[in-house]
Amino acid sequence: MFSKGSKLYGILRWRCPRCQEGDLFKTGIGGGVYNMHKECPKCKQDFELEPGFYWGAMYIGYALSSGYMLIGFAICLWGFKFTPTGSFAFLIGLGLIAVPFLARYSRAIWLSSNVRYSPRIAEAVRAHEANKNIKS
Numbered sequence: 001m002f003s004k005g006s007k008l009y010g011i012l013r014w015r016c017p018r019c020q021e022g023d024l025f026k027t028g029i030g031g032g033v034y035n036m037h038k039e040c041p042k043c044k045q046d047f048e049l050e051p052g053f054y055w056g057a058m059y060i061g062y063a064l065s066s067g068y069m070l071i072g073f074a075i076c077l078w079g080f081k082f083t084p085t086g087s088f089a090f091l092i093g094l095g096l097i098a099v100p101f102l103a104r105y106s107r108a109i110w111l112s113s114n115v116r117y118s119p120r121i122a123e124a125v126r127a128h129e130a131n132k133n134i135k136s
């Protein structure tokens with residue numbers, strides 16, 4: 001399920017959905033939440049398939065943040081015995097850290113739901129990288 005070639009592998013590691021070798025984002029989350037490459041640095045897969053492509057990721061982000069609040073609220077209320085107000089305050093505070101990650105995951109999910117993994121291209125990218133390492 002988490003092995004290379006599965007959708008989840010690419011999503012959890014923020015990798016190109018086609019080759020799963022190139023990074024989706026230029027920097028860590030501190031360098032900007034949406035600081036994405038225009039195309040895969042390894043296989044040249046376009047990351048913006050059409051103008052406004054990531055508007056669709058908003059719906060994924062909405063689902064992820066709703067799930068975060070609902071599940072988090074249930075855990076705080078019944079698991080940790082917080083008051084309802086305390087649960088909301090805790091989740092909003094934790095959300096300041098969680099929301100940038102959810103935003104990146106929503107983009108990764110949206111892109112990987114529109115681009116299929118290609119074992120042939122992944123193999124070509126790995127072969128190219130290995131060849132580059134031998135030469136240097």
Ligand SMILES: [Zn+2]
Pocket residue numbers: 016017018019020021022040041042043044045
């Ligand atoms: Zn790629």
